[in-house]
Amino acid sequence: MDLHQLKSFKTIVEKGSFLDAANELNYSLSAISYQMQQLENEIKFPLFEKIGRRMVPTEQSLKLIPHIKKMLDEMEQIRMLNAKDRKIEGSLTISVSDSILTYIIQPVLKEFIKKAPDVQLKLKVKNSYDIQKEVVHNEIDLGIHYNVYGYDNQIKVTEIKNFSIGLMASSNFPISERNFNLENQIKNSCIINNDPNAVYQIYFRDYLKERNLKFTGQTLEVWSIEATKQSVMNNLGVACLPRFVATNELKKGEIEEILIKDFKQNIMLIVAHHSNKWISPAMNLFLNLLKEIISDQENEI
Template sequence: MDLKYLNTFKTIVEEGSFSKAAEKLNYTQSTITFQIGQLEQELSSQLFEKIGRRMVLTKAGSQLVPYVNDVLTSVDRMRYFENDLAQFQGNLNIGIAETQLCYKMPDILKAFHQQAPNARLLLRSMNCYDIRDELLNGTLDLGVFYEDVGGFGSNLTTYRLGEYPVILVASPEISKDCSDFITPDRNISISFIINEANCIFRQMFEQYLRERSIMIDHTIELWSIPTIKNLVKNNVGISFLPKFAVQEELDCGELVEIPTDLVNTKISAVCGHHKNKWISPLMQAFIDLCVKLK
């Protein structure tokens, strides 16, 4: 039995369609169809059936899924066995929330590089919802994200890294003109500078504004936290960020905290992986450093 047929089957299940699996694996759709046909022939069972426009798993296909996962996990372990494990060789795919990547991970990444100089870290700065989803479908080995996104139940194994307050900040000059974010039913002429719509702390603050019936002029949507802070320092608007991300600016007076009724609002960072993921030596080394140096 050809292992690539099993990998194709697993990818179709994860991606939800033959076409998406073909795109991910860089195959033509006819190649995908041929490989599944060969697998069905070897197993003497139909694995997919067409319902409407969708190809869905048959009962036999559903029963095959855990067996395929076990086989491919075992193959993954064998690949690591072939390497000199003492040297921590191999690739590690990690998605990291940008605030964590900028302000919490440099020491961890430095220590990991010293411990595993022959490893290849494939890092991506990602939205926490995307990290969660890619951990669930197996695209990422590990994720460092805010568990406040929810939606993963017991499907992910997580290791707590810390709980952090989130605060509203502005430049000292801007804070004089928009110091009241507590009184409800107000229109405040100021720009809110923040990450894209799925940013967890943006969602927290926007929910607060809705509950207080507080309206602000408009939102400036950026990806880079350093850029957001720079604009806030230069009187362009306000932002709602984890306190650790703005602590240096608060200490030197470039930014000030604006009071709100979001008392004790915190977000919880975790390092996580799929519960069925085999923990390679590289993964364990990274997890251990995250927990130790958090």
């Protein structure tokens, strides 16, 4: 059984097609097809089945993926045994929440690329709940997100920093609509969010339900933290956001926070990885930079 064949199979599964995997690995389509034929001959069961026009991995073949990942990790460890004085190489796959990527870890990425330019860095933007699933299934190297349900002891979790959240509105938002402390109200406005499953959106929805506060306007899901902020500034509605997202706009008076007496929520930024994950030099460097740089940041006003 050839390690290149196993890596090719893993890449086909991840990319979703033979062609995309061939492009990723710099193989011809015929070469990667031949590898799969050879691998099937050796393992004695089909790797793919044809559904419509697509070749889809069989249920049995998908059971190979965790073993392949473990083998590739171990091969990388062997390769790095004598790498103390060598440059940091390899790849690092990180899933991160939109707001964290946009506003928090840019300095970390800049320093990491400077110190490890030969590492292939793959960033995926997802919400905290999806990232948590990827970490549990050991599908990524690192998950950087807000703490939600918590993990079991199979996952190594490091708390990085605590952030506060608040309800943001335009400076032109009507004064008459700004009281969110009283119960049983109807608000003549819209709620704007970048992701309905963002943890701070869930906190805000729970508060509205508890207080029986309803909005006459639509819920605008814009799926971008920047678009959410711009929509608030243009007085399209209100948005519950981490305060660091609107630091500059709050200072300039372009956005104002609506203070709510009983809504004082915090979100904890964490980094997580599976305990079975090998801490490669690239991963170790990123973790150290994350802890050093973020702890020194002053994002809240």
